[in-house]
Amino acid sequence: MLKMIHTMLRVLDLDRSIAFYRNAFGLDVADRYEMEGFTLAYLRNAGNGFELELTTNRGREDPYPHGEGYGHLAFSTDDLEGEHERLTMAGVAPRDIKSLAYGGRPLARFFFVSDPDGYQIEVLERGGRYA
């Protein structure tokens, strides 16, 4: 069976990104590979084994244009307000908590935060369809 195992993003400063994802989202570096010209790091989520792969190309100094296609990576949490406060205290500057309804019923409560390269991350309250 085919199984989704990771998503890959290119970042400018790998150590900065690793520190961010550890502090903000509790991801640990499962493996790190120094290749010729680039470095790969796999950041693992204990919850389901899915990984965020970060790639740094050595010598790259200009930020990667993000385009409009890629949206975000989402995390779920049991304690949305608590995570929002924790991230605020950590200096990560989460945006306001919002909610989305569907057919007159609540569908989602969430906020967004930017990573050091400006990628968007959604934090969703666990419940309903968001497990």
Added chain:
Amino acid sequence: MLKMIHTMLRVLDLDRSIAFYRNAFGLDVADRYEMEGFTLAYLRNAGNGFELELTTNRGREDPYPHGEGYGHLAFSTDDLEGEHERLTMAGVAPRDIKSLAYGGRPLARFFFVSDPDGYQIEVLERGGRYA
């Protein structure tokens, strides 16, 4: 605990993308929401519950510029050659199987394929660090 639950990509033709991800990767639509101005679909992977969220903005006709930041979404499989052949027969046109070594040892065997919007998908042979 924070848990990675989905990644989101914007697509032009939702039905075309849903058909592609079903046929090529066995993802099923867990939920679909027709919102004002956009549609969301959550495509679920039975293996670990991680989801691919597809967003279609109604009225959007021009392809989304992809930029250079977002890399790919990866799947693992026990049968890399079999999947490559199956996707070839399905008309999905996977690229050649390649391998990557690290420290003189095999690290990964994989191929890439493009989805209907041109997003890159990696199919990795299960084994070693790629479970």
